[in-house]
Amino acid sequence: xxxxxxxxxxxxxLRLLQLIGERKVIRVAEAAETLGTARSTAHRLLTALRRHGxxxxxxxxxxxxxxxxxxxxxLAAIGGxxxxxxxxxxxxxxxxxxxxTISLSLLEGRDIRFIDxxxxxxxxxxxxxxxxxxPANCTAGGKSLxxxxxxxxxxxxxxxxxxxxxxxxxxxxxxxxMDELAEIRRTGYALNLEEGESGICAVGAAMRDLTGAPLxxxxxxxPTGRMPTADAGRALAxxxxxxxxxxxxxxxxxx
Numbered sequence: 001x002x003x004x005x006x007x008x009x010x011x012x013x014l015r016l017l018q019l020i021g022e023r024k025v026i027r028v029a030e031a032a033e034t035l036g037t038a039r040s041t042a043h044r045l046l047t048a049l050r051r052h053g054x055x056x057x058x059x060x061x062x063x064x065x066x067x068x069x070x071x072x073x074x075l076a077a078i079g080g081x082x083x084x085x086x087x088x089x090x091x092x093x094x095x096x097x098x099x100x101t102i103s104l105s106l107l108e109g110r111d112i113r114f115i116d117x118x119x120x121x122x123x124x125x126x127x128x129x130x131x132x133x134x135p136a137n138c139t140a141g142g143k144s145l146x147x148x149x150x151x152x153x154x155x156x157x158x159x160x161x162x163x164x165x166x167x168x169x170x171x172x173x174x175x176x177x178m179d180e181l182a183e184i185r186r187t188g189y190a191l192n193l194e195e196g197e198s199g200i201c202a203v204g205a206a207m208r209d210l211t212g213a214p215l216x217x218x219x220x221x222x223p224t225g226r227m228p229t230a231d232a233g234r235a236l237a238x239x240x241x242x243x244x245x246x247x248x249x250x251x252x253x254x255x
Contacts, residue, residue: 025063056109084116087247091118094243101126101221105141112142126221135164140192140204141217147184148206148214169194189237201227203236205244218244
């Protein structure tokens, strides 16, 4: 026979997902009150949902928000969209045009998660990034998505304006990040010169949904030897921005 406790946990988890979908943000105390459970139980359920990508937290002990898996399920439910399926031919075409590794990524709070990748055919190349998580401010795709956000949303995500750093080249200060995001808005693309990992550079561009909100990012990920300067990245930028626009059009055509 089914275990009543297990069924109750599944029911509560589904109720939490519905609640997060409706409210967009929820705290442990609110979850416990709505479910009629102890805070420890609500926290355990939210932790399990976060572990599987259904919810995320911007910071430890912060509020919970819809996660990438929940967002992907929502996209799939509205028009049958699977962004990886739609974007994959464009990623492969961009790989052929640039001969570099191409990635597709989503924001998770203040991080970026790579959800698909096609590798460069060259012997010296950046390997697949799929599944890798890095601070958004240290990546080209992440910075392009941050640049598509409103100042209020940026301040919410970066309370205290503290920025994580991965390498000596990572942007260290808030004012420096704001200046760079303004430049990204002007040009339409972002550059990463060994800011996330030593020896790796990138050019990225964001894709937006129908409301203009940042949806995902495409990036060409390149060994530093082939992108030693910002000018080398700028030469690839038109290919990357064209690919991002193509995916936007394909997604809209499926709605």
